[in-house]
Amino acid sequence: MRSLTVMNMKFLISVASLLAAFSSVALSGADWSQKVAKSLEGITAENPKQERKLLVYSVTRGYRHKSIPTGLETMRLMAQKTGAFEVVISDDMNNFEPGVIDQFDAICFLNTTKDVFKPDKKEWKKMNSEERKQAGERELRLQKSLMNFLKGGKGFIGIHSATDTYYSWSEYGEMIGGYFDGHPWNAGTPVCIMVEEGQEEHACCAHLEGASLNFKEEIYQFKAPYDPNKLHILLKLDPEQNDLTKGKREDESYGVSWIKHHGEGRVFYSSLGHNDHVFANPKVLEHFLKGIQWALGDIEAEVKIGE
Numbered sequence: 351m352r353s354l355t356v357m358n359m360k361f362l363i364s365v366a367s368l369l370a371a372f373s374s375v376a377l378s379g380a381d382w383s384q385k386v387a388k389s390l391e392g393i394t395a396e397n398p399k400q401e402r403k404l405l406v407y408s409v410t411r412g413y414r415h416k417s418i419p420t421g422l423e424t425m426r427l428m429a430q431k432t433g434a435f436e437v438v439i440s441d442d443m444n445n446f447e448p449g450v451i452d453q454f455d456a457i458c459f460l461n462t463t464k465d466v467f468k469p470d471k472k473e474w475k476k477m478n479s480e481e482r483k484q485a486g487e488r489e490l491r492l493q494k495s496l497m498n499f500l501k502g503g504k505g506f507i508g509i510h511s512a513t514d515t516y517y518s519w520s521e522y523g524e525m526i527g528g529y530f531d532g533h534p535w536n537a538g539t540p541v542c543i544m545v546e547e548g549q550e551e552h553a554c555c556a557h558l559e560g561a562s563l564n565f566k567e568e569i570y571q572f573k574a575p576y577d578p579n580k581l582h583i584l585l586k587l588d589p590e591q592n593d594l595t596k597g598k599r600e601d602e603s604y605g606v607s608w609i610k611h612h613g614e615g616r617v618f619y620s621s622l623g624h625n626d627h628v629f630a631n632p633k634v635l636e637h638f639l640k641g642i643q644w645a646l647g648d649i650e651a652e653v654k655i656g657e
């Protein structure tokens with residue numbers, strides 16, 4: 351009887367934890383909106399120097415993250431609640447056409463994957479050879495247009511799988527600062543992300559007051575052109591608090607967020623954004639907001655590359 355009671359208890363506990371786990375991943379869109387809105391309540395943006403317009407693009411030609419709708423809603427609410435920028439959430443490639451792109455101050459690739467200026471496979475199959483030729487020409491035109499936009503002094507923000515994008519276009523890798531090379535710490539791993547030493551006062555990190563972020567998140571390993579000496583790293587995996595033997599980098603450099611220039615342009619990248627909860631975390635939201643405002647040109651922040 352006693353052992354049966356213990357067994358019942360164990361069963362009940364496992365059902366309860368299963369339900370809890372299920373409910374945490376099964377929040378509806380409206381619930382996420384409420385969570386994000388609440389997290390944004392205490393966050394104040396810097397006053398923009400002028401009206402700013404951000405394009406958020408989330409086209410995928412490979413893996414599609416389930417957190418994309420949450421991420422887009424976060425960007426919408428961040429714009430609405432902070433007044434830091436106007437946001438255009440659109441997967442329309444025409445926004446990258448020369449001339450059209452100039453209306454924006456920065457572009458955000460939010461969980462994009464692979465070759466995002468190419469037609470998708472279904473479209474491609476239906477195309478005749480002339481249409482395919484035109485699609486190829488358009489891809490090159492949009493690539494050039496995005497780089498001209500950036501080099502001329504605009505901004506780029508990459509979220510999570512923005513580094514799992516355009517392996518076939520080396521300038522993109524150089525611009526963003528590295529390519530995805532697996533995630534030795536998968537989505538269910540409790541990780542400890544620390545502020546890079548010396549960056550405690552940086553405009554994008556000061557709100558953390560030197561404290562680490564501790565939650566479950568998928569953390570990327572990067573390959574070339576990733577080079578910590580060519581990036582201004584803001585957040586990284588804490589080497590003391592995480593199992594770095596899971597990774598394969600000899601330099602044990604596992605940057606999580608960084609900033610850099612590309613020509614005159616400002617690039618902010620963070621590999622956070624696999625799990626939905628990340629987009630509702632007030633500390634992450636403030637980090638994203640500061641990074642976005644820096645990329646938009648409204649926050650002064652030091653970019654120090656190579657020591």
Ligand SMILES: [Zn+2]
Pocket residue numbers: 415510511568623624
């Ligand atoms: Zn992911």
